[in-house]
Amino acid sequence: MTLMVEGLRVADLVRDVSFFLxxxxxxxxxxxxGSGKSLTALSIMGLLPDELRATGSVRLNxxxxxxxxxxxxxxxxxxxxxxxxxxxxxALNPAMRVGRQVTEPxxxxxxxxxxxxxxxxxxxxxxxxxxxxxxxSGGQRQRVVLAxxxxxxxxxxxxxxxxxxxxxxxxxxxxxxxxxxLAEDAxxxxxxxxxxxxxxxxxxxxxxxxxEIVERGSTRAVLTTPQHEYTKALxxxxxxxxxxxxxxxxxxxxxxxxxxxxGASR
Amino acid sequence: xxxxxxVRNLTRRYARRDVEALRGVSFxxxxxxxxxxxxxxGSGKSTLVRLLAxxxxxxxxxxxxxxxxxxxxxERKLGFLRSSMQIVxxxxxxxxxxxxxxxDIISEPLGRRSPERVASLLEAxxxxxxxxxxxxxxxSGGQRQRISIAxxxxxxxxxxLADEPVSALDVSxxxxxxxxxxxxxxxxSLTLVFVSHDLGVVRHVxxxxxxxxxxxxxxxxxVEDVYETPQHEYTRELxxxxxxxRAELARLSGGSAENA
Numbered sequence: 001m002t003l004m005v006e007g008l009r010v011a012d013l014v015r016d017v018s019f020f021l022x023x024x025x026x027x028x029x030x031x032x033x034g035s036g037k038s039l040t041a042l043s044i045m046g047l048l049p050d051e052l053r054a055t056g057s058v059r060l061n062x063x064x065x066x067x068x069x070x071x072x073x074x075x076x077x078x079x080x081x082x083x084x085x086x087x088x089x090x091a092l093n094p095a096m097r098v099g100r101q102v103t104e105p106x107x108x109x110x111x112x113x114x115x116x117x118x119x120x121x122x123x124x125x126x127x128x129x130x131x132x133x134x135x136x137s138g139g140q141r142q143r144v145v146l147a148x149x150x151x152x153x154x155x156x157x158x159x160x161x162x163x164x165x166x167x168x169x170x171x172x173x174x175x176x177x178x179x180x181x182l183a184e185d186a187x188x189x190x191x192x193x194x195x196x197x198x199x200x201x202x203x204x205x206x207x208x209x210x211x212e213i214v215e216r217g218s219t220r221a222v223l224t225t226p227q228h229e230y231t232k233a234l235x236x237x238x239x240x241x242x243x244x245x246x247x248x249x250x251x252x253x254x255x256x257x258x259x260x261x262x263g264a265s266r
Numbered sequence: 267x268x269x270x271x272x273v274r275n276l277t278r279r280y281a282r283r284d285v286e287a288l289r290g291v292s293f294x295x296x297x298x299x300x301x302x303x304x305x306x307x308g309s310g311k312s313t314l315v316r317l318l319a320x321x322x323x324x325x326x327x328x329x330x331x332x333x334x335x336x337x338x339x340x341e342r343k344l345g346f347l348r349s350s351m352q353i354v355x356x357x358x359x360x361x362x363x364x365x366x367x368x369x370d371i372i373s374e375p376l377g378r379r380s381p382e383r384v385a386s387l388l389e390a391x392x393x394x395x396x397x398x399x400x401x402x403x404x405x406s407g408g409q410r411q412r413i414s415i416a417x418x419x420x421x422x423x424x425x426x427l428a429d430e431p432v433s434a435l436d437v438s439x440x441x442x443x444x445x446x447x448x449x450x451x452x453x454x455s456l457t458l459v460f461v462s463h464d465l466g467v468v469r470h471v472x473x474x475x476x477x478x479x480x481x482x483x484x485x486x487x488x489v490e491d492v493y494e495t496p497q498h499e500y501t502r503e504l505x506x507x508x509x510x511x512r513a514e515l516a517r518l519s520g521g522s523a524e525n526a
Contacts, residue, residue, distance in 0.1 A: 168463070169504065172506075220518040224515060240444070241512055
């Protein structure tokens with residue numbers, strides 16, 4: 001599996017974004033709301049809102065995804081390529097039992113799949129196949145979404161803030177589940193604003209600011225010897241223990257007092 | 267000196283859903299304290315906040331504010347509480363009237379117009395004076411939370427009740443709002459009750475913390491003690507599960523957090 005993104009542009013919101021993901025790699029995409037992280041992910045999935053168009057190139061195993069027909073993309077989604085969104089309640093069908101939902105990727109792609117109970121048990125939810133999403137907790141729902149995303153053993157999994165809406169103990173479970181259940185040669189693109197999470201999950205990291213990638217490298221290099229001012233400021237702001245020691249750390253450029261919607265609540 | 271807030275054996279049962287949201291909670295908050303309440307969803311934090319603010323009535327137990335019961339008092343007799351205790355909510359967009367200008371939002375708790383007071387409050391929370399004539403949607407999430415804080419400070423409260431005030435904000439904005447709260451608490455000699463699911467944030471802001479689980483306080487004590495030497499199994503679990511940037515950086519750089 002290889003994913004090659006070159007010169008990706010979405011209106012003015014994502015500009016000249018290029019990166020590469022190889023088999024088995026776990027790469028983090030970090031940045032604040034409005035930095036273009038999610039649009040980058042949606043461009044890869046072919047799920048941009050109607051009014052936005054991506055230009056440049058996104059190639060999955062040498063197959064161009066930008067401009068591919070909806071039919072072609074549908075064949076990929078939930079199959080070779082899958083995604084876990086932040087809010088599991090809106091990602092699930094409220095009127096369908098979860099057992100039927102987790103096996104949907106098999107039906108859609110015309111495969112003979114494993115039974116729902118087995119898929120659910122693999123994410124720690126045995127015996128829940130007959131439940132509806134509203135009968136499960138947030139963490140359990142996110143497990144269902146994850147079970148769906150993993151059903152067809154994707155070669156690329158994109159997670160967009162998969163644990164942001166969850167409690168810390170549940171977050172820890174979901175993260176180890178993501179790390180543990182991906183096939184060895186499958187790649188992971190992990191979007192988050194939480195540096196501690198990225199450090200525990202990813203070996204490589206891309207930092208986005210205002211639609212551009214401003215820094216990239218091994219997680220170790222980027223987080224321990226950051227080069228870009230923004231990355232440094234982000235680290236300072238994330239380290240609450242250090243903040244307590246030296247009050248008045250400088251806010252990252254553009255985080256405050258710029259465009260009104262900048263840094264808006266999620 | 268008697269505590270500002272006294273909570274005794276507080277229970278709250280939601281009969282229709284047969285949920286015991288609070289199961290016998292007792293604690294004191296002293297004047298000038300920065301009291302953190304930490305817990306996961308379903309721990310009873312939000313129910314407790316509603317009872318502390320007398321927005322709900324307990325099934326049993328008592329809540330006193332400055333020595334006066336507030337749990338069994340009709341709304342018309344809660345005037346003293348409404349001005350002395352102010353709340354900052356999680357979602358600033360949901361708690362600011364979108365059709366009011368900032369100056370009207372901030373002066374609403376005063377019950378009168380006072381451009382000078384509005385200007386000094388805006389300055390206190392780090393917003394420009396021109397913000398007064400604008401509407402909430404014209405601001406970012408962090409700026410809106412500053413507006414909520416300015417409104418909360420308007421009636422000169424003695425207690426600020428902050429319910430997940432930074433949970434919906436980006437990290438850099440979060441740091442600014444936390445610093446702002448810390449500065450204002452010192453500057454205006456406020457007592458702070460700070461509710462959060464985020465252990466790191468509570469540690470940063472508070473000097474005392476109560477850890478809640480399933481409607482009970484499982485551990486309470488000085489922040490340093492609870493974080494350094496947690497006594498209850500659940501506190502240890504919570505601390506272990508919370509992503510810790512320092513620990514991760516130390517691991518990445520091979521054991522020394524200092525050169526991070």
